[in-house]
Amino acid sequence: MKILGVSAHYHDAAAALVIDGMPVAAVQEERLSRRKNDAAFPLAAIEYCLEQSGLEPDDLDAVVFYERPMLKFDRILTCALRAFPRSWRSFPHAMKNSLGEKLWVRGIISSHLGVARRKILFTDHHRSHAAAAFLTAPVRDAAILTADGVGEWAALTVGHGTRGPGKTAINLLREIRFPHSLGMLYSTFTAYLGFQVNEGEYKVMGLASYGRPAMADAVRKLVKRTQDGAFRLDLDYFDFHTSAKRSFSDKFVELFGPPRDPFDPIDLATVDGRRFADCAASVQKVLEDILVDIACALHRETGLPDLCLGGGVALNGVANARILSESGFERIFVPPSPGDAGCALGAALYADRVHFGNPDRDIPDHPYWGPVVDAAALAGLARQDDQPVEELEESALIQTTARDLFEGRIVGWMDGAMELGPRALGHRSILAAPHTAQMRDRLNRDIKHREQFRPFAPVVPVEAADRYFEMPAGGARLARFMSGVFPVRPEWREKLAAITHVDGTARVQALERGMAPRLYALLEAYGRLSGIPILLNTSFNLSGEPIVNRAVEGYLTFRRCGMDVLVAGQTRVTKRVPAK
Numbered sequence: 363m364k365i366l367g368v369s370a371h372y373h374d375a376a377a378a379l380v381i382d383g384m385p386v387a388a389v390q391e392e393r394l395s396r397r398k399n400d401a402a403f404p405l406a407a408i409e410y411c412l413e414q415s416g417l418e419p420d421d422l423d424a425v426v427f428y429e430r431p432m433l434k435f436d437r438i439l440t441c442a443l444r445a446f447p448r449s450w451r452s453f454p455h456a457m458k459n460s461l462g463e464k465l466w467v468r469g470i471i472s473s474h475l476g477v478a479r480r481k482i483l484f485t486d487h488h489r490s491h492a493a494a495a496f497l498t499a500p501v502r503d504a505a506i507l508t509a510d511g512v513g514e515w516a517a518l519t520v521g522h523g524t525r526g527p528g529k530t531a532i533n534l535l536r537e538i539r540f541p542h543s544l545g546m547l548y549s550t551f552t553a554y555l556g557f558q559v560n561e562g563e564y565k566v567m568g569l570a571s572y573g574r575p576a577m578a579d580a581v582r583k584l585v586k587r588t589q590d591g592a593f594r595l596d597l598d599y600f601d602f603h604t605s606a607k608r609s610f611s612d613k614f615v616e617l618f619g620p621p622r623d624p625f626d627p628i629d630l631a632t633v634d635g636r637r638f639a640d641c642a643a644s645v646q647k648v649l650e651d652i653l654v655d656i657a658c659a660l661h662r663e664t665g666l667p668d669l670c671l672g673g674g675v676a677l678n679g680v681a682n683a684r685i686l687s688e689s690g691f692e693r694i695f696v697p698p699s700p701g702d703a704g705c706a707l708g709a710a711l712y713a714d715r716v717h718f719g720n721p722d723r724d725i726p727d728h729p730y731w732g733p734v735v736d737a738a739a740l741a742g743l744a745r746q747d748d749q750p751v752e753e754l755e756e757s758a759l760i761q762t763t764a765r766d767l768f769e770g771r772i773v774g775w776m777d778g779a780m781e782l783g784p785r786a787l788g789h790r791s792i793l794a795a796p797h798t799a800q801m802r803d804r805l806n807r808d809i810k811h812r813e814q815f816r817p818f819a820p821v822v823p824v825e826a827a828d829r830y831f832e833m834p835a836g837g838a839r840l841a842r843f844m845s846g847v848f849p850v851r852p853e854w855r856e857k858l859a860a861i862t863h864v865d866g867t868a869r870v871q872a873l874e875r876g877m878a879p880r881l882y883a884l885l886e887a888y889g890r891l892s893g894i895p896i897l898l899n900t901s902f903n904l905s906g907e908p909i910v911n912r913a914v915e916g917y918l919t920f921r922r923c924g925m926d927v928l929v930a931g932q933t934r935v936t937k938r939v940p941a942k
């Protein structure tokens with residue numbers, strides 16, 4: 363059976379193709395259109411998926427959209443009516459932005475792809491999140507927790523999943539509905555702190571480490587716990603449900619002070635700078651506490667050792683690590699793409715296993731479902747541009763690259779199929795030596811052009827992770843796709859200054875050899891030279907741009923920034939030193 367999953371029209375549009383129960387291709391539209399967080403109907407992503415398997419749209423048995431547009435419409439209309447007349451300005455905006463073309467999705471899919479309308483199906487937004495987390499994880503029975511901004515109505519769900527030779531089932535037991543949403547709470551602080559919503563949440567988490575949760579009690583006024591273990595937002599502090607312009611209210615500003623101007627730098631030497639860091643630390647702490655409580659209750663209720671986490675909130679690696687150590691679950695599975703892009707794959711898998719009742723299959727445990735890089739194209743581009751190109755056999759390439767890194771060069775590393783999801787996990791990465799703060803500052807300044815307070819992540823062979831990082835039991839699994847933040851062991855912090863955050867932690871990727879054998883070999887070779895088999899691994903993109911996909915984007919990025927070496931396949935490109 364051939365099933366195409368599609369997510370679109372909010373943020374992070376994507377397509378995924380599942381054939382006979384196995385994913386064969388999945389990619390975010392932004393990687394192909396080159397528009398960051400592209401939410402448009404993912405025609406290029408769909409075309410890639412179909413081409414990849416030699417299919418025509420007519421060959422598809424089903425196209426599954428990742429949420430139910432009419433329910434979403436119902437939510438937007440209901441909220442607008444409840445808030446009338448304050449909402450009269452925001453309603454058309456919400457219709458245009460959040461819903462827009464979505465209402466007519468069946469017609470759009472049918473007319474774009476020429477697929478019969480009867481073949482077009484819809485899943486619930488949080489069921490897609492749940493499926494993306496549970497059906498891709500190597501577990502048969504697991505508790506499921508999903509949390510995001512909002513889908514149709516649900517903003518958080520708990521449940522459990524079972525799969526195996528019998529029937530696959532995903533039972534979502536309870537949900538918390540919009541506007542009571544942890545994602546919206548966090549996004550409101552993201553906006554208040556002057557960062558872009560749906561993009562700047564990482565920055566809030568990074569900034570949190572510089573502050574103290576001194577305002578946690580104030581944040582708790584905004585989000586009240588209910589007797590049944592859930593929570594409610596006090597809507598007097600928010601405007602996101604009634605206004606298109608601002609997500610926090612005047613009362614919010616009375617409580618926390620004036621918001622940060624996005625154009626002002628954050629200076630931690632000033633009172634305001636410290637206040638913003640404390641705000642970030644406080645909302646982070648409250649979010650963690652609530653998630654830990656909900657996960658504890660879910661663990662008690664299900665008695666299961668494994669938890670699958672989905673939705674955009676599962677990108678919060680600090681919260682994930684606390685859930686692991688405090689909730690009672692032994693292992694936590696966060697997919698490489700827990701946000702809406704991953705819902706394309708989740709929706710397709712859900713339709714296959716549950717709607718059509720097809721047999722259960724184990725999904726390969728990796729994130730590499732995108733286009734494969736063409737090393738010959740890279741060599742061609744560099745030659746045309748008169749830059750030095752070498753073709754090396756594998757062991758020479760690994761040794762040479764390890765030496766490049768050891769000698770302080772920054773390496774663009776493109777290998778095989780691109781990752782699905784926001785993190786570079788070794789196929790579209792910028793790699794560098796992890797030892798000095800100067801390297802971190804150089805990367806921030808010359809390559810990533812981003813805020814100084816944002817940390818870089820390390821990649822380490824899974825067998826060596828515990829030597830350098832304080833990994834709790836189950837930590838390696840959470841670190842498989844860089845989904846957990848763990849302390850760097852104090853004795854290594856100085857030698858790992860480029861990847862150690864101000865609070866002594868790191869967002870570790872613990873790499874198993876089989877997942878990315880070439881990067882693993884590079885870590886080993888680098889370890890032989892430096893004594894420490896760890897590299898700094900950050901996504902291969904410049905600030906504000908999507909992660910590079912093809913050789914041409916890798917090459918243009920390489921030429922536009924302070925990167926020294928670019929590797930794809932067996933091809934190694936360097937920069938000609940200008941004649942003096």
Ligand SMILES: [Fe+2]
Nearest residue numbers: 510512674702
């Ligand atoms: Fe979502």
